[in-house]
Amino acid sequence: GAVVSQHPSRVICKSGTSVKIECRSLDFQATTMFWYRQFPKQSLMLMATSNEGSKATYEQGVEKDKFLINHASLTLSTLTVTSAHPEDSSFYICSAGLAGGGHTDTQYFGPGTRLTVL
Amino acid sequence: GENVEQHPSTLSVQEGDSAVIKCTYSDSASNYFPWYKQELGKGPQLIIDIRSNVGEKKDQRIAVTLNKTAKHFSLHITETQPEDSAVYFCAATQDSSYKLIFGSGTRLLVRP
Numbered sequence: 001g002a003v004v005s006q007h008p009s010r011v012i013c014k015s016g017t018s019v020k021i022e023c024r025s026l027d028f029q030a031t032t033m034f035w036y037r038q039f040p041k042q043s044l045m046l047m048a049t050s051n052e053g054s055k056a057t058y059e060q061g062v063e064k065d066k067f068l069i070n071h072a073s074l075t076l077s078t079l080t081v082t083s084a085h086p087e088d089s090s091f092y093i094c095s096a097g098l099a100g101g102g103h104t105d106t107q108y109f110g111p112g113t114r115l116t117v118l
Numbered sequence: 119g120e121n122v123e124q125h126p127s128t129l130s131v132q133e134g135d136s137a138v139i140k141c142t143y144s145d146s147a148s149n150y151f152p153w154y155k156q157e158l159g160k161g162p163q164l165i166i167d168i169r170s171n172v173g174e175k176k177d178q179r180i181a182v183t184l185n186k187t188a189k190h191f192s193l194h195i196t197e198t199q200p201e202d203s204a205v206y207f208c209a210a211t212q213d214s215s216y217k218l219i220f221g222s223g224t225r226l227l228v229r230p
Contacts, residue, residue: 034217043207043220043222046217105216106164107218109162110161111160112159112161
């Protein structure tokens with residue numbers, strides 16, 4: 001159980017185009033989903049917290065107009081990288097929170113999306 | 119805010135030996151500490167977690183210990199196998215925020 005999928009797994013696009021990444025919780029409902037970015041040989045950096053039916057909360061330094069997040073249902077969140085540039089090339093990973101008896105949500109991660117902007 | 123430090127950055131052990139990775143955290147309000155294993159090109163996989171109301175948790179060859187007074191927690195892997203080779207991340211969070219703060223990662227290499 002607690003499986004999270006991402007689509008696509010890999011995408012290559014031209015500079016200036018927009019790219020949409022989907023994150024789905026397959027066997028549970030996730031009130032909260034998280035989007036991370038990971039550069040090579042570095043740790044995961046939280047970009048934003050996405051709550052179903054409300055606006056996402058972005059971390060300091062993350063441009064909300066560039067990284068559009070939509071959490072339309074309890075099983076789907078999308079991240080759209082608008083007007084992508086080479087510096088946006090990275091590994092984007094989502095996670096979904098699984099509530100456990102009133103404790104902090106255990107986060108389960110998707111397999112990641114490798115974005116390359118030419 | 120919370121800050122998590124992780125050591126060592128790289129660890130090489132012989133197959134069958136034990137591996138220990140240590141993390142310290144700064145915020146005494148943190149109460150949930152998961153460990154993730156990340157293989158190359160994949161997303162992190164939760165391998166074990168511990169909450170602040172317990173001091174130790176074990177799952178087969180993997181164990182985690184927590185010292186709340188010293189604000190540090192450790193991952194112990196016994197009888198290591200080549201397939202344990204990966205990058206391991208510790209993290210910490212509080213009930214109120216749900217946001218995970220990650221350590222910098224440890225690259226574990228298990229030599230056959």
